[in-house]
Amino acid sequence: QQPVQSPQAVILREGEDAVINCSSSKALYSVHWYRQKHGEAPIFLMILLKGGEQKGHDKISASFNEKKQQSSLYLTASQLSYSGTYFCGTEGTGSSNTGKLIFGQGTTLQVKP
């Protein structure tokens, strides 16, 4: 089951903040966040493994609420280089978990000067 991301698209000015949400209908073992630029492969941002875990580096951070099966990615003081499409990838629990990631439909972020 594909996770649902919101919003579908965001337009920001440099320096503004954004939040991207990812919600799943299935129990999750982990959530992974990636950014993809047009025509390129996705670049890994971070992985969240535990309920309520929060991670961050530089001005990008994320949280994972295991009980709600939701994760959010926080981008603060956005830079032009943050532009791209953000995907959350979810990994389910249980015996069917083979380590595969199912990706959301993506959130397109455009940062303008």
Added chain:
Amino acid sequence: GAVVSQHPSRVICKSGTSVKIECRSLDFQATTMFWYRQFPKQSLMLMATSNEGSKATYEQGVEKDKFLINHASLTLSTLTVTSAHPEDSSFYICSARVWGAEAFFGQGTRLTVV
């Protein structure tokens, strides 16, 4: 981060021919490799999960006879698109990961079938 190399980056082939795409993890031994397909402005759709020495597990709706996956070693997986047709034209991306860690993606292969 770890390096996953995918080759070729672009290929144009004639309808009815087969194309092989290679995916190598260069500096780590991947527990599992995955193959995704991506249409323009759309998400990454998982095609199959590949484990070394065993048969690939295909997602529902993916034709296993058309998309042949071979996982010869812990560092190499190949995807062969057999009897390609224009509707198979797409961006194919592999990823590799060790259990419990992040997945790293190859550069992707842009396949155009004419």
